[in-house]
Amino acid sequence: MKNDRAPFPRREPSQVTGQRARPQEVLGLFATVITVVVLAVMILAPVARAATSSFVFVGRGNGHGVGMSQWGAWYAAREESKTFAEILAFYYPGTTLQAVKDPDTxxxxxxxxxxxxxxxxxxxxxxxxxxxxxxxxxxxxxxxxxxxxxxxxxxxxxxxxxxxxxxxxxxxxxxxxxxxxxxxxxxxxxxxxxxxxxxxxxxxxxxxxxxxxxxxxxxxxxxxxxxxxxxxxxxxxxxxxxxxxxxxxxxxxxxxAAYAPEAVKAQAVASRTYAVAxxxxxxxxxxxxxxxxxxxxxAKYPGIAQAAAATAGQILTYQGEPVTAFFSGHSGGYTTVSAWSGDTALPYLVAKPDPWSLGAPPASMHSQGPGWNWTYTISADNLSKKVNGSLKDTSGRTVNVGRISSVDIVSRDTSDATSHAKTLRLTGAEGTATVSVLSFRSLIGTSNLPSTLILSVNGDVGTGGTDDPGSGGDPGTGGDPGGSGGGPLLPGEFYDVGAGHLYHDQISRVVVAELMGGYEDGLFKPEGTVTRAQFAKIAVSLHNLMNAGDKILVVNVTTKPFDDVAIDSKTTGDTSDWIAAAKKAGLISGTSSSSFSPFVEIQRDQMATMIC
Incomplete structure (x- = not known):
C-alpha cells in the first residue's frame, strides 16, 4: 500500500581533476560564484534567518518508506539489470515467491x-x-x-x-x-x-x-x-x-526512455500480494x-497488463502466508519500519539502507533528482500555532510548549543519521515535548514533509536510534545491494543539493574551486545567506583564482583590520586574516572607517558597497 506516489540517465556529479582552472573556465567560475552569492542574498535571505525565527527541514524520499521503494525498484531494474524476483527479495527479506492458493479469488x-x-x-x-x-x-x-x-x-x-x-x-x-x-x-x-x-x-x-x-x-x-x-x-x-x-x-x-519492465513486474506481484493479504x-x-x-x-497502458500476465498468480509469502506488501514512491535511500507496520514488527519489513533509491529519479525525469531531495521552511510563529493545542506527545498529552525555539531529532530507526526519524523534541518558552515524527508530519502536511526521512533541522542531524537496522546481503538474500545509504559524497555534492536542484551545477563548481564550502554534516544549506565575513573570503579566493600571478597573500595578522573584527594570533586563515587581506587589496570596505560588521548578513545595497 502507498499513500502518496511520486511521478534519466543520471546526471553525474562534477568531477575533480586537481588541475588549475583554465582561463576560459575562470570567467565562468566568476559568473557562477556571483550567481550563487546573489541567489543567497537576493532570494533566500528570509529563509536564512531560520536560526532565530524559522525552522528548515531537509530530507529525502516521498511516501511512508515501508517495504518496496518504487523508484528504487525502477533504478534496480533499469540501471542494475535486476529481475523482479531480486527486487522483491531485497525489499521484503525472508519472503518466498510462490503461487497463490486460490487463483480464482x-x-x-x-x-x-x-x-x-x-x-x-x-x-x-x-x-x-x-x-x-x-x-x-x-x-x-x-x-x-x-x-x-x-x-x-x-x-x-x-x-x-x-x-x-x-x-x-x-x-x-x-x-x-x-x-x-x-x-x-x-x-x-x-x-x-x-x-x-x-x-x-x-x-x-x-x-x-x-x-x-x-x-x-x-x-x-x-x-x-x-x-x-x-x-x-x-x-x-x-x-x-x-x-x-x-x-x-x-x-x-x-x-x-524509462522502460523498466522488471520494476513493473515487481509492482504487479506486490499489488497482487497486498490484495490477497x-x-x-x-x-x-x-x-x-x-x-x-x-x-x-x-486498455490505455497495455504494458501494465503485460507485467501482470507475466507474473500471473505469483505472490510473496512468509512462513506460508501472504505478506502485507507495503510500498511507497521513494524511500529516500533508507527503508523504514515505523510508518505502517503497526505495534507488532513484521520480520519482512525492515529499516535498512536502500542505495537503489539514491540513484533515482534522474533529474531529467523529476526536479527532486536522485534521492528525492526536499526542503521545507516554516516560521517559529507558524509552527507554534500549528503545534500547541493540536499535537499529542508520545505519552498522549496535548502539546503546549509556548513559542517554539528549537526542534531536535531525538531518535531514528537506526544509529545511521540517514535513516528515518522517529521522534522530535520541541522546546518552547513554556516547556518541552517529545512527539512522534509520524504525528508531526501528519499535522504539518505530507505535501510539506514528503517523508519521515528528515536529515536535519536547521542543519542539526540530531541523534541516531538504537534499533536493529535489519539483515544484510545481496538481493535474493534480503540484504544490501551495495553501499550504505547516504554513503560518502563526492566533492561538490551535498545531501540538500540534489542533482535536480536549480543551482546544483553552479554550487558544485564553486565548492570544487574552493570558493565556498559546506558543513560537516554533508549539507550546503543553500537557503542560508552569506555574512560580510564570508563574502570577504569569497572575494579573495575569487581574485586569486582569476589572477594566479598576482595572488593576495593571507597572513596571520596581529592588528585588527577593523575595531569589531577579533584577531586570533595563533591561527593563520581565521576570519580576521581573510578580512584584512580583502581590505588591503581594496576588494571590500567597512560599514564605516572603523567598523566592518563581519557577521551581518549581506543585503543587496551592502553587497554593492563592499565590492570596491
Missing part, C-alpha cells in the same frame, strides 16, 4: 470518483451500461443475497440508479423498473467476448465523472446518508492487478489501499 473494491487523486465515494447518481455483451441486472428486494429477480440488459442500454428514501430507484432505457434494496449488473459473455460494465458517476457534490469501464460485477446500494449511493466492483484477482495504476506508466512502455476485506480503489482504475486504464 474475487475481490470486492469500493469505487471512488477519481482514485488517482481523491477518495470521494459518495454519489447521487450512477449510470451503468453493459459493453461487448448483454448483462444481467439483479434487483434485490432485501439485503438477502438470494432475494433477487433478474432482467437482461442489452449492450449499450443505460441503467440509471438513484437514491429514493433509503433504497435505489432504477430506470432502464428511461423506463422505471422500481425501487430495490440494491442492484448488481453482472456482465455476460466469456473468453474474447467477455463483457464489461461502463460506469458514470455523479458525486453528491454535483460533479459528473466521465465513463470508466470495469471487468466484473458492479453493485450500487444506498449509503448511510440521505440521497447517497455507494458503488462496488467485484472483480477477479488477475483482472484487478491488470488495472493497478501504481507506477509511472512509461515504465511499461516498450521502447520508451486483505483476506476478503473490502479494498479501496485509491491511496488508502491501491490505485485501481479498471479496464479503461488497462
Amino acid at each position: 474475487v475481490l470486492k473494491v469500493r469505487i471512488s470518483s477519481t482514485p488517482w487523486k481523491s477518495n470521494t465515494t459518495s454519489f447521487s447518481q450512477v449510470d451503468l451500461k453493459p459493453t461487448v455483451a448483454s448483462g444481467t441486472l439483479r434487483k434485490y428486494a432485501s439485503n438477502s443475497d438470494s432475494d433477487f429477480t433478474t432482467q437482461t440488459i442489452s449492450a449499450g442500454v443505460l441503467v440509471r440508479v438513484q437514491n429514493s428514501g433509503g433504497k435505489v430507484r432504477v430506470t432502464v432505457d428511461d423506463t422505471s423498473v422500481g425501487t430495490f434494496a440494491r442492484v448488481d449488473l453482472v456482465p455476460g459473455g466469456s473468453g474474447a467476448s467477455e463483457g464489461r460494465n461502463n460506469v458514470q458517476l455523479k458525486t453528491t457534490g454535483g460533479t459528473t465523472v466521465d465513463y470508466r469501464e470495469y471487468w466484473g460485477t458492479m453493485r450500487v446500494q444506498p449509503g448511510d446518508d440521505s440521497g447517497e449511493l455507494w458503488v462496488y466492483n467485484f472483480v477477479a484477482l488477475e483482472k484487478y492487478v491488470r488495472s493497478i495504476a501504481e507506477v509511472d506508466y512509461d515504465w511499461a512502455t516498450i521502447g520508451g 486483505k483476506d476478503g476485506a473490502t479494498l479501496a480503489d485509491n491511496w488508502a489501499d491501491q490505485c485501481y482504475r479498471g479496464y479503461s486504464f488497462e
Whole structure:
C-alpha cells in the first residue's frame, strides 16, 4: 500500500581533476560564484534567518518508506539489470515467491470518483451500461443475497440508479423498473467476448465523472446518508492487478526512455500480494489501499497488463502466508519500519539502507533528482500555532510548549543519521515535548514533509536510534545491494543539493574551486545567506583564482583590520586574516572607517558597497 506516489540517465556529479582552472573556465567560475552569492542574498535571505525565527527541514524520499521503494525498484531494474524476483527479495527479506492458493479469488473494491487523486465515494447518481455483451441486472428486494429477480440488459442500454428514501430507484432505457434494496449488473459473455460494465458517476457534490469501464460485477446500494449511493466492483484477482495504476506508466512502455519492465513486474506481484493479504476485506480503489482504475486504464497502458500476465498468480509469502506488501514512491535511500507496520514488527519489513533509491529519479525525469531531495521552511510563529493545542506527545498529552525555539531529532530507526526519524523534541518558552515524527508530519502536511526521512533541522542531524537496522546481503538474500545509504559524497555534492536542484551545477563548481564550502554534516544549506565575513573570503579566493600571478597573500595578522573584527594570533586563515587581506587589496570596505560588521548578513545595497 502507498499513500502518496511520486511521478534519466543520471546526471553525474562534477568531477575533480586537481588541475588549475583554465582561463576560459575562470570567467565562468566568476559568473557562477556571483550567481550563487546573489541567489543567497537576493532570494533566500528570509529563509536564512531560520536560526532565530524559522525552522528548515531537509530530507529525502516521498511516501511512508515501508517495504518496496518504487523508484528504487525502477533504478534496480533499469540501471542494475535486476529481475523482479531480486527486487522483491531485497525489499521484503525472508519472503518466498510462490503461487497463490486460490487463483480464482474475487475481490470486492469500493469505487471512488477519481482514485488517482481523491477518495470521494459518495454519489447521487450512477449510470451503468453493459459493453461487448448483454448483462444481467439483479434487483434485490432485501439485503438477502438470494432475494433477487433478474432482467437482461442489452449492450449499450443505460441503467440509471438513484437514491429514493433509503433504497435505489432504477430506470432502464428511461423506463422505471422500481425501487430495490440494491442492484448488481453482472456482465455476460466469456473468453474474447467477455463483457464489461461502463460506469458514470455523479458525486453528491454535483460533479459528473466521465465513463470508466470495469471487468466484473458492479453493485450500487444506498449509503448511510440521505440521497447517497455507494458503488462496488467485484472483480477477479488477475483482472484487478491488470488495472493497478501504481507506477509511472512509461515504465511499461516498450521502447520508451524509462522502460523498466522488471520494476513493473515487481509492482504487479506486490499489488497482487497486498490484495490477497486483505483476506476478503473490502479494498479501496485509491491511496488508502491501491490505485485501481479498471479496464479503461488497462486498455490505455497495455504494458501494465503485460507485467501482470507475466507474473500471473505469483505472490510473496512468509512462513506460508501472504505478506502485507507495503510500498511507497521513494524511500529516500533508507527503508523504514515505523510508518505502517503497526505495534507488532513484521520480520519482512525492515529499516535498512536502500542505495537503489539514491540513484533515482534522474533529474531529467523529476526536479527532486536522485534521492528525492526536499526542503521545507516554516516560521517559529507558524509552527507554534500549528503545534500547541493540536499535537499529542508520545505519552498522549496535548502539546503546549509556548513559542517554539528549537526542534531536535531525538531518535531514528537506526544509529545511521540517514535513516528515518522517529521522534522530535520541541522546546518552547513554556516547556518541552517529545512527539512522534509520524504525528508531526501528519499535522504539518505530507505535501510539506514528503517523508519521515528528515536529515536535519536547521542543519542539526540530531541523534541516531538504537534499533536493529535489519539483515544484510545481496538481493535474493534480503540484504544490501551495495553501499550504505547516504554513503560518502563526492566533492561538490551535498545531501540538500540534489542533482535536480536549480543551482546544483553552479554550487558544485564553486565548492570544487574552493570558493565556498559546506558543513560537516554533508549539507550546503543553500537557503542560508552569506555574512560580510564570508563574502570577504569569497572575494579573495575569487581574485586569486582569476589572477594566479598576482595572488593576495593571507597572513596571520596581529592588528585588527577593523575595531569589531577579533584577531586570533595563533591561527593563520581565521576570519580576521581573510578580512584584512580583502581590505588591503581594496576588494571590500567597512560599514564605516572603523567598523566592518563581519557577521551581518549581506543585503543587496551592502553587497554593492563592499565590492570596491
